[in-house]
Amino acid sequence: MGTAMRGGRRRRGRTAVALGLLGELLITLGLVLALFVGYSLWWTDVLADRTAGHAGDRLRQTWGIPAAPPADGAAAGPAPQYAAGDGVGFLHVPAFGRGDQTLIRMGTTAQVLDEGVAGVYEEPYRSAMPWDAEGNFALAAHRDGHGARFHDLDKVAVGDPVVVETRDAWYVYRVAGALPQTSKYDVGVVAPVPEGSPFTGPGRYLTLTTCTPVYTSRYRMAVWAQLVRVDPVDARRTPPPELR
Structure with a gap:
């Protein structure tokens, strides 16, 4: 009997050791996951905001350099052409909070969007550009992590203003509709005449897209707006009333 009891204690001892090791492993795994979530949802925001801030400052500095005038008798040149990654301007969405602005750059690759831009x-x-006679200026941005520029896109309502700022003009749009959820493969939402939008023919439109639900990338949501006014930039770069 003594031998059997000693054998039982050894088995219980080994079981306790194994459970202890398993518990420590689970705790370690939990800490690793917590650090990963913290990195994804906080540290990437910090890095992206810093990168986008520097890039935005550089873009505004280039705007301060006078454009070369056309030669005598020559017509003004064509609208500027942008390559992938180039800065275009800034997006202002008052529904996101006072003073909100997002740098706009060409392209929707992860390399571009991860820098905290639209x-x-x-x-x-x-996409058509805001100054084009017609078309859809379609933008994408992250909803969580990497700046999360469109985290509150679901708060934008019909009738809200959205403003695109470029070197020479403020393009003022008015939200006309939204699609809370659709397939992430639904490319029609960024078509020249967006599918599912209130628009039925060509016009000057703005589309904002991001992932949904929050903290996932299973679906896509879209907000559509229509151009209502173009205000030229004055010497003091006074924003339109919608941003004051």
Whole structure:
């Protein structure tokens, strides 16, 4: 009997050791996951905001350099052409909070969006630019992590203003509709005449897209707006009333 009791104690001892090791492993795994979540949802925001801030400052500095005048008798040149990653301007969404602004750059690759900006769609439809006679200026941004510029996109309501700031003009849009959820493969939402939007023919539109629900990338949401006014930039760069 003594031998059996000693054998039982040894088995219980080994079980206790194994459970202890398993517990420590689970605690370690939990800490690693917590650190990863912290990195994804906080530290990437810090880095992205810093990068976007520097890039935005550089863009505004270039705006301070006078453009070369056309040669005598020559017509003004064509609208500027932008390559992937180039800065275009700034997006202002008052519904996101007072003073909110987001740098706009060409492209929607992870390399672009991870820097805390709104990216201009170049495919499957190449976006029209705000100054074009017609078309859809379609933008994407992260909802969580990497700046989370569109985290509150679901708070934008019909009738809200959205303003795009470029070197020479303020483009004032008015929200006309939204699609809370659709497939992330639904490219029609960024078409020249966005599918599912209130628009039925060509016009001057703005589309904002991001992932949904929060903290996932399973679906896509879209907000659509229509241009209502273009205000030229004055010497003091006074923002339009919608931003004051």
